[in-house]
Amino acid sequence: MARTGRPKVELVLSEDERAALEGWVRRRSTPQAWALRCRIILECASGASNKDVAERLGSTPHAVGRWRARFVEHRIAGLGDMPRPGGPRTVTDEQVAELVAKTLERTPKDATHWSTRSMARETGLSQSTVSRVWRAFGLQPHRAETFKLSTDPYFVDKVHDVVGLYLDPPERALVFCVDEKSQIQALDRSQPVLPMMPGVPQRMTADYVRHGTTTLFAALEVATGKVIGSLHRRHRAEEFKKFLLRLDKEVPEGLDVHLVLDNYATHKTPAIKTWLVSHPRFHLHFTPTGSSWLNLVERWFAELTNKQIRRGVHKSVQALEADIRDWIATWNTDPKPYVWTKTADEILNRLAGYLKRIPDSEH
Template sequence: MPPRSPYVVILTAAQRSQLETITRRSSAPYRTVLRARIVLAAADGESNTDIARALGINADTARKWRKRFCSKGIDGLTELPRSGRPRIFTAEQVAEVKALACELPSVSGLPLARWSCPGLAREVTARGIAEQISASSVRRILSRDAIKPWQHRSWIFPRDPYFALKAARVLDLYARIWDGEPLGADDYVLSVDEKPGVQARHRICRSLPPTARRAMRVESEYRRGGTLAYFAAYDVHRAHVIGRCEPSTGIERFSRLTAQVMTTEPYASARRVFWIVDNGASHRNWAAAARLNDAYPNAHMVHLPVHASWLNQVEVYFSVVQRKALCPDDFADLATVADRLLTFQQHYNNTARPFDWTFTRDDLNQLLHRLGRHDLHAPRPLAA
């Protein structure tokens, strides 16, 4: 006969009803349901050993929650507050460490290009922010706000005073709008550029295909077979590409692409064909626009702002070409490269859909507003 517990559980009708409700509640945490069952079994006269056997727990667990209920009632079934490890650094010290990490090291007179956690730890102690701090503690403090001063990204600040207006025209064309009016069914938008310097690199040893538990193997040494330029006009709304390969870039070679496109239907008989281009030498400034319009009156060249090729959708197509057709590369000569590019172009046209372009005028305004905070003396006009 197991010894009886000195803690006898006697439940009121309200307490029993509350505990039984907890055991039936599907959303209640398991530990809460378990504690309620222990108390109900104890109220029915079960010993701690019998309760432990029935519920598959340790007898000490049953003894703990029986005692807790007898001393504090149902409120005793909740977790007690835990103190945890005491703070080593105050909130002010943590804030100063984060502020230091958001400064360039040159502000502190250090010959460093960027901070590291050990460097920050040394500077924190040197400034007297904390008597002692480890690099791992600095990393934990910075990780709470995802601050990573040892990383950096390159960017180009837009300096064109008409950046917003020029970029907004292109974004409107992507949305099939021109001068505030919707484009017609016989209006087309082409995103055009060239991909220069495509190399014909011939691997000294042939590449090995992938097998089980082994990736494709590509010889690192190669022989150079020259370079060519790939010109492409991407129809934004039809996801159709017309391209050609040339020995290099230049006005004359770009003109051959315009002739190839503008003598092909539906562009030859279209009402308007908008050519979105960047500021490359082959199609720069008003002279290129006039040259295109003189040759084909229904063709209109629209220039992007300087340093805004990221708004040119053909660059997305070029990234697809690079990833799927040119990398890894192993071409015997330039003719093989040209054949790969044009064959992939046809393959792409058979399966492609328009890019899901979501960057709008509003996104452009928000971007320029954020950039304006970095240079208060050079406000950017909105794309209104």
């Protein structure tokens, strides 16, 4: 039976076009969206159907058909923004490719990153043209984000262990995310805070007076979002042991206690190990080194900081601690658990994708 439906547009590549597309696909610095369009065209040129290409590349038949048609009509230029009504183009594909390559692979002599003005001087294009090309390719040289790769030799095992607790907690047990927020400062502004008014935000002086610090030990119950907190003036294994004793009193007997925590030295002292031996229902699960993002209580600490500490004014450590206790009590009247959704395999696969983009990651 003959196939029905709209026939696909025949696509034939010249040697130069194929070389350019394959070069962009191989280049690590090529934007992912542009690389995907290049792969689509290369697959289509092999004679594959839109449906087959979409399945291979994780796209949709509609998107594949659109890029196929655009390439047939406009060639490589069709993989970018469609031509708009107006005068003829004054910027060639070669100039666009050169601009993108310089943005990704070079830096100016007098700066760490390009600006539209410096790139315009470098390429001889107008500043507005540079801006339009950067927007089309999703390039933002002025921005930089931070990241940190764990060097823990047991990284994979620890990720599976902690994420397994989140997604499939053991029966007759409670899972807590535990950490310490140390050196919380009681800060008083050197001059009175000016209240917010219509059209004017709250204003406070940039300088402040320090009145001491405190440390918050916190355990976030994964299932309910409730928090058990304890404030101490020092941050030692002795204080951590006192916090464990409090958890032991507050968790009903007959339930095991699984704690997700980091590799801080106070969590592994001989005194703590001895205490754990005498309290066998406690089980410690350590996150990989340098992977605090895996501990859900860090997200709760961020809320505490943003909503209570950062703009708070405290004339004493006692006042700071009172506000923290009140905030925890208010939180526990309507706790909101943080729901973990990613599996360990999904996390590790995404990390592997990032590592492929780093030339000398050695991972």
